[in-house]
Amino acid sequence: MAEEFEIECGVLKRYNGTDSAVTIPEGVTVIGVGAFSHSNCESLTSVTIPGGVWYIGMVAFLDCTLLEEIRYDGTKEQWKAAKKGVGWNACVPAEYVVCTDGTVKLSLELS
Numbered sequence: 001m002a003e004e005f006e007i008e009c010g011v012l013k014r015y016n017g018t019d020s021a022v023t024i025p026e027g028v029t030v031i032g033v034g035a036f037s038h039s040n041c042e043s044l045t046s047v048t049i050p051g052g053v054w055y056i057g058m059v060a061f062l063d064c065t066l067l068e069e070i071r072y073d074g075t076k077e078q079w080k081a082a083k084k085g086v087g088w089n090a091c092v093p094a095e096y097v098v099c100t101d102g103t104v105k106l107s108l109e110l111s
Contacts, residue, residue, distance in 0.1 A: 021046040030055045037062030058085030
């Protein structure tokens with residue numbers, strides 16, 4: 001499964017798999033620009049993000065139109081503090097992020 005992830009210095013540059021449920025490996029601290037926004041994300045329904053992620057790049061999940069569940073292995077406070085690039089969740093149907101201590105309502109980051 002590790003070969004599905006292109007990771008360099010803690011940055012997830014690209015996901016090359018086709019699984020519907022994906023757990024991003026521990027040690028990833030940044031989800032790079034467009035990491036999931038390509039044809040391989042068309043079956044993605046669920047993603048689990050490590051609590052150490054502090055930045056999600058622009059259009060990281062663009063057009064992952066089946067992505068209904070986003071889990072974050074950190075607290076609501078950590079999720080809110082994490083920086084998110086413009087359109088990181090564009091065209092994603094998920095409405096909430098499930099954190100270890102509750103849920104956070106998502107909004108589309110446009111600026």
